[in-house]
Amino acid sequence: MNDPGTFSTEVPTRWVGPLRISGDAIAKGEPYAEVSVPLATYETPLWPSVGRGASISRELDAGIRTVVVDERMTRSSLFVADSAIGAEAAARAIRERLSELEQLVAADSRHARLIEVHPEIVGNLLFVRFAFTTGDASGHNMATKAAEALMERILSWGLGLDYGSISGNYCSDKKATAVNGILGRGRSVVAEMLIPHEVVGRRLRTTAQQMADIVVRKNLVGSTIAGALRSANAHYANMLLAFYLATGQDAANIVEGSQGITYAEAREEGLYFSCTLPHLIVGTVGNGKHLAHVDAALERLGCREEREPGANARRLAVLMAATVLCGELSLLAAQTNPGELMQTHLLMERKGRQSA
Known part of the structure; x- marks a missing residue:
């Protein structure tokens, strides 16, 4: 050292x-x-x-x-819409274009694969919990890197969303929460x-x-x-x-x-x-x-x-x-x-x- x-x-x-x-x-x-x-x-x-x-x-x-x-690793990214109606419309568009997002992750990584997208809406805030398989890695960094690419692509679609945070705490990383037991991490x-x-x-x-x-x-x-x-x-x-x-x-x-x-x-x-x-x-x-x-x-x-x-x-x-x-x-x-x-x-x- x-x-x-x-x-x-x-x-x-x-x-x-x-x-x-x-x-x-x-x-x-x-x-x-x-x-x-x-x-x-x-x-x-x-x-x-x-x-x-x-x-x-x-x-x-x-x-x-x-x-x-x-088995999966997750990263929940946070988007900001003008309204709850706008957030819900964006969530529908993200689910409908899941195959495009899957291809994006696969093209950018040897091991990361997108297997699930789970949106949650709170007011005008849109949390999107991305789940990936990550090979033999625990996958924290791999999931973050993939989520960055996914956010960039989603923001390019013109859905009326702004960037909130790469991680919106709905992942949920190193915190005792219910969501990890329910949706898996x-x-x-x-x-x-x-x-x-x-x-x-x-x-x-x-x-x-x-x-x-x-x-x-x-x-x-x-x-x-x-x-x-x-x-x-x-x-x-x-x-x-x-x-x-x-x-x-x-x-x-x-x-x-x-x-x-x-x-x-x-x-x-x-x-x-x-x-x-x-x-x-x-x-x-x-x-x-x-x-x-x-x-x-x-x-x-x-x-x-x-x-x-x-x-x-x-x-x-x-x-x-x-x-x-x-x-x-x-x-x-x-x-x-x-x-x-x-x-x-x-x-x-x-x-x-x-x-x-």
Whole structure:
């Protein structure tokens, strides 16, 4: 580093696992894959907590089952009309000429593709939320560049619009909003497990019914009375930040990434447990990915392979979702037993200081 004002901040990092994971994005053509994951955190008890979930996944035939539901990056541009009537007429014209806008983006970028235009009108203001696929990049800059070209083209049509802002906050970037969960932003992933009753009792020291109850009472009801926004989970942010820092992601994206819903059922076969993460904004190329330790981590995770555009980023998103499930499962299980969470936390921290 030549800049004297630039220096590195050390964050303790450990590889945890392996996790056993199934699903097309991670184990195409195979029953499952087993992959260890890097977690960079000062809260070192996170490592054994995620490790417990990971070891449980290896007792199950399919491990953690995963599916990528959707993927997109958005930029909402703001136009100003003379009136609401003018804004609505312009919105109709933009939708009617969608194919022209799609061709414009495709001609200007190797990877960005326009897949949706969603207008919203507030008074004389026209917000247009553009959604793109962005290959293996998280796509912030790619979406902004494409949106600039789209705004220029739309303003050239003579629709009575003026420039408002390249980004009108309806995207919505690094803010906890409802729109990202509803319309999508980033990779949307669901991770799930079906854990036999015997494993729940032996490894988690609880029952399927206790787990289902705490998910409803704590995560769903507790989050609702707290005013949570499309979010009902115990601590997704812990696992995500640790994974983001270790793999060169824009850590501020955990603001929206940690919005998600944990769901559980006590079934005849055992505990059904799932984590739904609707907007994981992650990539395997772009800013931060050139750093040596990040490149090495992505290589070890299998996210540097020659695959179709987007496949490496989907693999990374699935690994993150599975890691979140491991940590969420372990923490909630501890909270079903009085005193276990704090006692375990203190024990792990004490061990960590002794080994340092």
